[in-house]
Amino acid sequence: MSTAPRLAPLVEAASARYRSAGLFAWNFARGKLGGDPMFAGILAHGLLAGRARLLDLGCGQGLLAAWLLAAHACHAARRDWPAQWPAPPQLASYRGIEINPSEAERARRAFAAEPGAGLHIVHGDIADVDYGSADAVVILDVLHFIEYAAQERVLARARAALDRAGLLLLRVGDADAGVRFALSSAVDHTVAVVRRGRWPRLQCRPLRAWEELLARLGFTSRSLPMSAGTPFANVLLVAEPR
Numbered sequence: 056m057s058t059a060p061r062l063a064p065l066v067e068a069a070s071a072r073y074r075s076a077g078l079f080a081w082n083f084a085r086g087k088l089g090g091d092p093m094f095a096g097i098l099a100h101g102l103l104a105g106r107a108r109l110l111d112l113g114c115g116q117g118l119l120a121a122w123l124l125a126a127h128a129c130h131a132a133r134r135d136w137p138a139q140w141p142a143p144p145q146l147a148s149y150r151g152i153e154i155n156p157s158e159a160e161r162a163r164r165a166f167a168a169e170p171g172a173g174l175h176i177v178h179g180d181i182a183d184v185d186y187g188s189a190d191a192v193v194i195l196d197v198l199h200f201i202e203y204a205a206q207e208r209v210l211a212r213a214r215a216a217l218d219r220a221g222l223l224l225l226r227v228g229d230a231d232a233g234v235r236f237a238l239s240s241a242v243d244h245t246v247a248v249v250r251r252g253r254w255p256r257l258q259c260r261p262l263r264a265w266e267e268l269l270a271r272l273g274f275t276s277r278s279l280p281m282s283a284g285t286p287f288a289n290v291l292l293v294a295e296p297r
């Protein structure tokens with residue numbers, strides 16, 4: 056899992072804002088933005104192009120916002136931007152909701168230098184917090200941490216937060232993917248034990264079941280493999296309201 060050389064400047068630019076949030080936050084940002092193909096994939100496929108108001112459920116330390124802000128700056132400066140990629144979104148507002156107070160605090164510190172930039176981190180549970188409305192809702196590697204019925208309520212509320220032109224990006228592990236899925240789960244368990252000192256009860260579904268759930272809740276979806284270069288079984292579902 057190494058960063059393609061052409062993306063290294065973008066990864067460095069996005070990670071730099073985490074210096075103010077501490078060494079852990081900075082190094083985590085560099086590792087995750089450089090090693091997880093999802094971040095480059097979102098830009099390369101233009102998935103959020105033209106979406107100005109984002110709602111990020113389970114935002115962690117706000118990596119997606121940092122990534123999109125750096126992408127916009129690189130693209131605007133015509134510097135370090137792959138020629139074949141479409142223009143990135145220009146964020147008008149970003150709202151991240153995060154249950155872990157340490158993660159939320161790291162995100163807040165990273166964005167503190169731009170108080171008027173429309174970046175808001177809410178410390179709370181995505182099961183409770185008001186979603187308002189958004190052009191795109193993103194839920195990346197989060198839903199398996201909450202119980203099945205709550206997952207369905209979150210997705211139904213995400214649908215209600217979007218108008219007909221809206222978009223949902225949902226990354227999940229495919230529980231039918233055998234060893235690669237087992238490996239993703241092992242990593243999630245380990246991280247939860249190390250960071251929170253407890254063994255989580257993960258509530259996962261096969262890809263087919265996620266797709267059926269999205270269809271039942273009023274979305275049309277397509278799936279993009281989103282684990283190239285990693286041993287995991289992650290899939291990004293790109294879902295549009297019907």
Ligand SMILES: C[S@@+](CC[C@H](N)C(=O)[O-])C[C@H]1O[C@@H](n2cnc3c(N)ncnc32)[C@H](O)[C@@H]1O
Nearest residue numbers: 113114115118153154155180181195196197200
């Ligand atoms: C694997 S991390 C992914 C973080 C972020 N989406 C990203 O891709 O960088 C999962 C995050 O979901 C958060 N989370 C889990 N359950 C949550 C809930 N009920 N409400 C809000 N955040 C939650 C965790 O605290 C963690 O930060």
